[in-house]
Amino acid sequence: NEKIILTNRPEGMPTAEDFSIQEEQLPVPQAGEVLVRTLYVSVDPYMRGRMSSAKSYAAPYELGDVIKGGSIGQIMESTDPEWKQGDIVAGLWGWQRYAAAATDTLRRVDPELAPVSTALGVLGMTGLTAYFGLLDIGQPKEGETVVVSGAAGAVGMIVGQIAKIKGARVVGIAGSDEKNNYLVQELGFDAALNYRTESNLQSALEQACPNGVDVYFDNVGGEISDAVLSLLNKNARIPICGQIALYNLQQPDNGPRMQTQLLKNTALMKGFLVGDYAAEFGKALPELAGWLQSGQLQHAEHIVDGFEHTVEAFLGLFTGDNLGKQLVKVSEI
Numbered sequence: 001n002e003k004i005i006l007t008n009r010p011e012g013m014p015t016a017e018d019f020s021i022q023e024e025q026l027p028v029p030q031a032g033e034v035l036v037r038t039l040y041v042s043v044d045p046y047m048r049g050r051m052s053s054a055k056s057y058a059a060p061y062e063l064g065d066v067i068k069g070g071s072i073g074q075i076m077e078s079t080d081p082e083w084k085q086g087d088i089v090a091g092l093w094g095w096q097r098y099a100a101a102a103t104d105t106l107r108r109v110d111p112e113l114a115p116v117s118t119a120l121g122v123l124g125m126t127g128l129t130a131y132f133g134l135l136d137i138g139q140p141k142e143g144e145t146v147v148v149s150g151a152a153g154a155v156g157m158i159v160g161q162i163a164k165i166k167g168a169r170v171v172g173i174a175g176s177d178e179k180n181n182y183l184v185q186e187l188g189f190d191a192a193l194n195y196r197t198e199s200n201l202q203s204a205l206e207q208a209c210p211n212g213v214d215v216y217f218d219n220v221g222g223e224i225s226d227a228v229l230s231l232l233n234k235n236a237r238i239p240i241c242g243q244i245a246l247y248n249l250q251q252p253d254n255g256p257r258m259q260t261q262l263l264k265n266t267a268l269m270k271g272f273l274v275g276d277y278a279a280e281f282g283k284a285l286p287e288l289a290g291w292l293q294s295g296q297l298q299h300a301e302h303i304v305d306g307f308e309h310t311v312e313a314f315l316g317l318f319t320g321d322n323l324g325k326q327l328v329k330v331s332e333i
């Protein structure tokens with residue numbers, strides 16, 4: 001077996017030297033476990049937080065530990081009659097080619113419903129994040145303006161499309177013209193702005209949002225969010241999903257203080273974690289799958305081929321290499 005372990009705690013932007021591939025014997029599943037062969041691994045921005053020793057909502061990875069996270073695999077060997085050889089499952093064994101996984105940590109993946117990789121994206125963690133953050137906190141109404149940052153990423157592109165389904169005007173912010181063209185031309189966003197090339201993001205936003213901003217779904221934080229928050233409408237809602245622009249900072253980020261904006265507009269800003277909605281996943285997944293099947297929702301995946309490219313794929317999240325959900329394909333079904 002091969003697994004990728006954390007060898008150094010990154011300072012600033014992580015590098016390939018912070019990780020190494022470790023070889024070991026194939027694990028033997030114990031009672032209540034199955035042996036899985038990994039098909040896809042997920043690389044996610046939140047993993048950066050777990051590489052640091054700072055206290056957060058998920059425990060830090062220990063040095064020498066495999067990088068845990070979402071993966072899809074096929075059962076090779078089972079000790080549990082409920083889980084059969086050949087079944088496709090999603091679990092949290094992370095960056096390893098094979099794993100012995102406890103069956104009570106697994107979710108079944110139906111290969112008839114959609115390609116199995118979607119269980120890590122639109123029909124998995126990132127789709128659910130978009131769904132609950134937008135619908136529970138953002139609550140977009142017909143005719144309102146929704147702005148989403150990180151708009152061409154896994155969460156962001158689903159947020160924008162669900163907001164369109166709810167009848168909102170949607171403006172995305174992403175880091176390349178190619179991504180923005182995709183959002184407008186393929187996904188039906190009303191406008192999309194390139195934060196890297198706009199000389200004045202705030203005035204570009206003012207033009208793109210002539211009626212102000214009712215919902216701001218924040219994936220990135222930093223100066224992009226400062227610009228959006230200056231355009232809030234009365235009773236605006238701001239789901240705080242992620243702050244990727246800050247994850248590699250080595251100094252605290254002292255931005256403008258926004259409390260006055262919130263007060264003047266009686267706006268609601270609320271952080272959330274997708275895991276807190278676990279009891280409602282069973283209600284959300286069929287709705288997301290229904291939108292996918294009816295064509296109201298589209299998704300993109302950025303798939304790197306080969307387990308040995310996992311770290312590269314992870315680092316690419318911070319340079320914007322991906323359009324849609326970043327995955328690594330490890331083996332064929």
Ligand code: NDP
Nearest residue numbers: 045153154155174175219241242243244245272273274320
């Ligand atoms: P994405 O697919 O959106 O990938 C990350 C994207 O972030 C990149 O493609 C890049 O696109 C953009 N980005 C990277 N660095 C910066 C920067 N400095 N400033 C602006 N944009 C940047 O990842 P996910 O969809 O998986 O995650 C999106 C956000 O949601 C993350 O912040 C993540 O931590 C958060 N998240 C939160 C969850 C929760 O439960 N609260 C659950 C899942 C995700 P570009 O080319 O546009 O720069």
